[in-house]
Amino acid sequence: xxxxxxxxxxxxxxxxxxxxxxxxxxxxxxxxxxxxxxxxxxxxxxxxxxxxxxxxxxxxxxxxxxxxxxxxxxxxxxxxxxxxxxxxxxxxxxxxxxxxxxxxxxxxxxxxxxxxxxxxxxxxxxxxxxxxxxxxxxxxxxxxxxxxxxxxxxxxxxxxxxxxxxxxxxxxxxxxxxxxxxxxxxxxxxxxxxxxxxxxxxxxxxxxxxxxxxxxxxxxxxxxxxxxxxxxxxxxxxxxxxxxxxxxxxxxxxxxxxxx
Amino acid sequence: xxxxxxxxxxxxxxxxxxxxxxxxxxxxxxxxxxxxxxxxxxxxxxxxxxxxxxxxxxxxxxxxxxxxxxxxxxxxxxxxxxxxxxxxxxxxxxxxxxxxxxxxxxxxxxxxxxxxxxxxxxxxxxxxxxxxxxxxxxxxxxxxxxxxxxxxxxxxxxxxxxxxxxxxxxxxxxxxxxxxxxxxxxxxxxxxxxxxxxxxxxxxxxxxxxxxxxxxxxxxxxxxxxxxxxxxxxxxxxxxxxxxxxxxxxxxxxxxxxxxxxxxxxxxxxxxxxxxxxxxxxxxxxxxxxxxxxxxxxxxxxxxx
Numbered sequence: 094x095x096x097x098x099x100x101x102x103x104x105x106x107x108x109x110x111x112x113x114x115x116x117x118x119x120x121x122x123x124x125x126x127x128x129x130x131x132x133x134x135x136x137x138x139x140x141x142x143x144x145x146x147x148x149x150x151x152x153x154x155x156x157x158x159x160x161x162x163x164x165x166x167x168x169x170x171x172x173x174x175x176x177x178x179x180x181x182x183x184x185x186x187x188x189x190x191x192x193x194x195x196x197x198x199x200x201x202x203x204x205x206x207x208x209x210x211x212x213x214x215x216x217x218x219x220x221x222x223x224x225x226x227x228x229x230x231x232x233x234x235x236x237x238x239x240x241x242x243x244x245x246x247x248x249x250x251x252x253x254x255x256x257x258x259x260x261x262x263x264x265x266x267x268x269x270x271x272x273x274x275x276x277x278x279x280x281x282x283x284x285x286x287x288x289x290x291x292x293x294x295x296x297x298x299x300x301x302x303x304x305x306x307x308x309x310x311x312x313x314x315x316x317x318x319x320x321x322x323x324x325x326x327x328x329x330x331x332x333x334x335x336x337x338x339x340x341x342x343x344x345x346x347x348x349x350x351x352x353x
Numbered sequence: 354x355x356x357x358x359x360x361x362x363x364x365x366x367x368x369x370x371x372x373x374x375x376x377x378x379x380x381x382x383x384x385x386x387x388x389x390x391x392x393x394x395x396x397x398x399x400x401x402x403x404x405x406x407x408x409x410x411x412x413x414x415x416x417x418x419x420x421x422x423x424x425x426x427x428x429x430x431x432x433x434x435x436x437x438x439x440x441x442x443x444x445x446x447x448x449x450x451x452x453x454x455x456x457x458x459x460x461x462x463x464x465x466x467x468x469x470x471x472x473x474x475x476x477x478x479x480x481x482x483x484x485x486x487x488x489x490x491x492x493x494x495x496x497x498x499x500x501x502x503x504x505x506x507x508x509x510x511x512x513x514x515x516x517x518x519x520x521x522x523x524x525x526x527x528x529x530x531x532x533x534x535x536x537x538x539x540x541x542x543x544x545x546x547x548x549x550x551x552x553x554x555x556x557x558x559x560x561x562x563x564x565x566x567x568x569x570x571x572x573x574x575x576x577x578x579x580x581x582x583x584x585x586x587x588x589x590x591x592x593x594x595x596x597x598x599x600x601x602x603x604x605x606x607x608x609x610x611x612x613x614x615x616x617x618x619x620x621x622x623x624x625x626x627x628x629x630x631x632x633x634x635x636x637x638x639x640x641x642x643x644x645x646x647x648x649x650x651x652x653x654x655x656x657x658x
Contacts, residue, residue, distance in 0.1 A: 099487025100439035102518060106480065107471040120483075121516035124555035128584035132515040132553070135581070135591060139478040147477065177475040180433035180446055181408050220409030249410070291413060 109133070110140045111173045144172040147182045148189060152212045154267035155193070155205060167196055183220055187213060204258030204278050211264045211295060214252040214286045218293045221250035226289055226342035232335065239349045241316030245309045250288035251343040253298070253306045257281050261297040289342035296341055298334075301326030305334050306343065374399055374426045374460045376615025376647055378639035380632050381622050384417055389629035391420070398636060399460060401428035401619050407457075408449045418457065428461035428572065428619065429453055433475070436495045436509070437482040438468030451502045461572050461617060463508035463541045464499065466492065466529065483518030484528040489535075496536040508539040508571045513546035513578075513592035515553055525550070526564040533569045540566065543574035544606050545598065545621075549590040553583075558605055567613040575606060575639060576621040594623040597635060607642055614650065615643045 102120060109115035117133040148168040149156050156164040171192045177185040190213060193199050194206035226248055235243060254260075261282040266273045283303035285296045298306060301322035308318035315335070322329045338344065379399035400421050407414050421427065431450055434442065454462055467479035482488050499507050511529060523531070533540055542565065551558035577596030583589040598606075598620065606618075620635040 099485055099520075100491060102483050102488070102520070103439050103468060103471045103480075107474070107476070110476055110478075111474075120518055120520065122519055123583060123585075124517060124553075127587075129516045131582065131584045132589065135515045135589070136478060136480060140476045143477045177477065178473050180435075180443065180470060180475050181405055182477065183406075183409060219412050220414070221411060223411035223415070250412070288412060291416065 110137055111176055113137070141169065141172055144176065144185070145169055147177075148172070148186050151183070151186050151216055152189065152209055154212055154264050155209050157267045158202065158205065158208065158263070159199070163198070167193070167199065170196075183216055189213070204256065204260055204263060207254070207256040207258055207260035208264045208267070210254055210256075211260055211284050211286065214254055214284070215293050215295060218250035218252060218286045218288045221248075221288060224248050224250075224345045227339055227344040227346055229336070229339050231347060232339060235347075235349065241314060242349055243315040244312060244348050245315070245338075245344040246346045246348070247310040248287060248342055248345050250286070250293070251310055252286040253303055253310060254284045254286070255281075255303045256283065260284065261295060264295060285338070285341055285343065287341045287343050294341065296337075299326075299330070301329030302334050302337075305329070305331075306338055309338065310343070374617050376617070376643040377426075378618045378620065378636040378643060379426075379428060380620045380636045382421055383622075383626050383632075384414075385626065386629040386632070387417060387420070395424035398640070399426040399428055399617060399619075401430050401461070401621070404429050404431040404450055404453055405433050407453060422457050426460040427457055428463065428617070429457065429459035431462075431464040432479070433469050433477075434464045434495075434499065435468045435470040436464055436499070437466050437480075437488070437492055438470060439488075439491060440471065442495055442498055443470065447499065447502050450499070454503045454505070461508060462503060462505065463510055463572060465510045465512060466532075467512050479512055481512060481514045481516060481518070484521040484523040484525060486522070489523070489528060489531055493532055493535045496532065496538050500536065500538065506537060506539050506571075508541040509533070510541040510543050510574065511546050511550075511565075513543070513549040513553075513590075515589065515591075517554060524564070526561055526566075530564075530566045533566055538569075539571035540569045541572045541574060542567070542570045542609065543576070543621075544609060545574065545576040545578055545602050546592060548599070548602050548605060549578050549592050552588060552590045559608070562605065562609060562612075567609065570609075570613055570616055573606065573609065573616055573618040574621050575602060575618060575635075578602075594621050595625040596622075598638075603638070603642075606639070610642055610646045615647050618643060 105118045105120045109118060117130045121129045121133060123129045123132055145165050145168040171189055175188055190206045190209035193209050199205050259276055259278050259280045259282050261284045262276050266276060283298040285298050285306055287294055304325040305318050305322035308321050319331045377398050379401055382400035382402050407418050465479050468482060469476050469478060469480060496507060547558050547561050551561055575598045576594045577598055579591040579593040581589045581591055618639045620632060620639060622632055
């Protein structure tokens with residue numbers, strides 16, 4: 094769609110904002126015939142720096158791990174190739190973890206993208222709709238013969254992520270300012286992200302726990318979810334896991350699901 | 354996202370006018386100040402928030418804003434509507450904005466004479482526009498849509514600018530006056546923006562204010578700026594919101610208050626945010642000017658009677 098007559102200024106002004114190879118648009122000028130290069134650069138700088146800052150705010154643990162200079166250089170590439178498409182900055186950077194996974198200078202940190210995925214999920218949980226978590230008493234009231242058919246309604250903030258690396262431990266160690274001890278990155282860890290009363294929490298799930306949580310969050314009945322979890326890990330403890338998920342606030346209600 | 358903001362048909366919502374809050378000074382609300390604000394208890398003044406920060410479905414941001422709103426008047430300041438852009442307004446964004454106005458009943462609602470989105474990209478900056486008959490018609494159309502959606506007048510903020518457009522055919526004050534007359538919108542006069550733009554564009558800030566439709570001003574912004582240099586090595590001021598209000602801006606503010614009378618005034622401070630007492634002290638300085646003017650005005654009234 095061509096802009097209406099007299100409204101082409103944005104199409105001329107915008108392309109150079111994120112492209113340093115382009116020159117200052119010739120539709121702008123300084124006063125009294127002054128040049129506008131450094132003047133236009135103020136806008137380039139505002140755009141680029143504020144978007145890098147936005148990624149730094151969403152991914153503080155990634156920035157702490159890489160150091161500020163590394164992070165900002167990496168983020169600058171991402172901002173220039175993938176600017177936001179929503180005016181809501183807390184929606185920005187969904188493709189940043191994948192960008193990190195492909196970023197050649199981050200190859201020595203293969204777990205970094207998973208840490209970023211946890212941070213992105215953390216922010217989604219933070220802004221998710223409010224809902225009252227399921228009370229443990231609701232489960233106690235279900236008769237044993239109906240347990241296998243139980244279906245849980247997930248809390249809007251609940252998310253589950255799996256990693257081949259110790260992403261949860263690395264995330265937790267780098268989210269605050271505390272000193273970081275040596276971490277064995279090679280232990281696979283799965284994360285449960287929830288928001289209970291107020292704060293977002295990230296928990297490490299036991300073996301089989303992610304399959305179980307994922308299955309329940311996607312609406313599979315309890316019996317089916319437990320079978321899948323036992324298949325994934327023979328030591329899987331159904332009672333401890335369901336209690337843990339409820340206590341974390343992963344669900345808002347349950348139904349004794351009529352098969353449909 | 355849609356669970357909180359239930360669409361309200363415009364016709365079903367009565368046209369609301371802002372509850373007048375009079376000549377009080379307020380500050381930007383920053384969540385890191387919440388504990389200090391709560392400890393101090395309800396106080397005179399208001400808080401301004403960027404609307405977009407509260408456009409999530411739920412969670413701590415809304416709890417915090419509810420807490421602040423319970424005890425204080427609120428100013429809802431939109432940053433990303435892209436009113437000055439040539440593209441149609443983002444309907445989903447407009448619906449979210451309307452949802453916030455309905456939910457929090459702010460005393461003041463404002464947006465910018467600027468644009469930030471083009472094609473599919475959001476640039477997160479307040480970008481400038483040429484002042485022509487074509488852009489005037491487009492901006493007025495966008496403001497009509499916003500005011501229709503929120504069922505109340507919007508306050509439109511004058512920008513800080515670093516470049517001029519060759520095609521501009523109107524002065525900024527002329528352009529803004531025409532918008533206010535055509536749309537019935539109010540104005541948010543950012544005195545720091547006036548100072549920054551005047552310096553950067555080589556005109557007099559006092560002349561600008563003399564030509565500005567002050568009677569339509571419903572809110573004033575004061576903020577700090579930074580200094581850089583242009584291509585010729587001359588001073589280029591940056592609207593940085595990262596420090597105290599400059600002395601020259603305080604002087605212009607006093608001129609405005611003398612002419613316009615006391616209006617709600619905000620200390621805007623968005624980066625390198627200081628501790629709460631520092632921000633509070635800036636607001637107290639604005640309040641002192643407002644109070645001095647209000648008591649002088651009252652004395653003048655008595656004298657006249």
